[in-house]
Amino acid sequence: MRRESFRNPDGVALKLQNLQSALDPERGLSSSRTDRKVVEEFPPASAAELGRLAAIVRSEIGRGAIGASHPVDDIEEFPEGRLLTRMHTLRERDPAIRRKLLAKRESGTLTCEACGLSQPHLHRALQESIFEAHHLIPLAEGAARATRLTDMALLCACCHRLIHKLIISHRRWVGPDEVGRMLNSEPVNTARG
Numbered sequence: 001m002r003r004e005s006f007r008n009p010d011g012v013a014l015k016l017q018n019l020q021s022a023l024d025p026e027r028g029l030s031s032s033r034t035d036r037k038v039v040e041e042f043p044p045a046s047a048a049e050l051g052r053l054a055a056i057v058r059s060e061i062g063r064g065a066i067g068a069s070h071p072v073d074d075i076e077e078f079p080e081g082r083l084l085t086r087m088h089t090l091r092e093r094d095p096a097i098r099r100k101l102l103a104k105r106e107s108g109t110l111t112c113e114a115c116g117l118s119q120p121h122l123h124r125a126l127q128e129s130i131f132e133a134h135h136l137i138p139l140a141e142g143a144a145r146a147t148r149l150t151d152m153a154l155l156c157a158c159c160h161r162l163i164h165k166l167i168i169s170h171r172r173w174v175g176p177d178e179v180g181r182m183l184n185s186e187p188v189n190t191a192r193g
Helices: 009-023 033-041 047-062 096-104 124-130 157-170 176-183
Strands: 131-135 152-156
Touching (some): 096 152, 131 157, 152 157, 157 176
């Protein structure tokens, strides 16, 4: 299934610019080898022809023939396992913070600060495997700094992942309390802002 963002308006506009630059390399924009191959294979049509093709595409979208999700084939194969080398720039994180955050809650059952998940019947080591440390103040804001345990939240892995997904999709900081309200079906402003 394709992601919701597949061929979004911004992506389509960028692709059209890339194809235009493949048509006219003097414009100074870059285009990929694939873009240039597409332009060679399908030479530019007249405005009337493009309008006709666009009308067909709109009609097919309208009747659900394009953009509909396709069933997943259980025998489809995905190549994996190659060794890759990557270079990344990361913000430094102290691995001791999580251990100390867990140790601070040594006396009781571990509980997610967003959804309230708790698994007291599990052995402590298994409980700990469920939880992650989350920065309440974004590391991306500002330079290197000292972090205190009070700057951290203990979240289950699902809530931690959900918070980071919301931060990306809303383009703003989202805290554990907001996620807790969302999961408990309280009205939450989900608009980007």
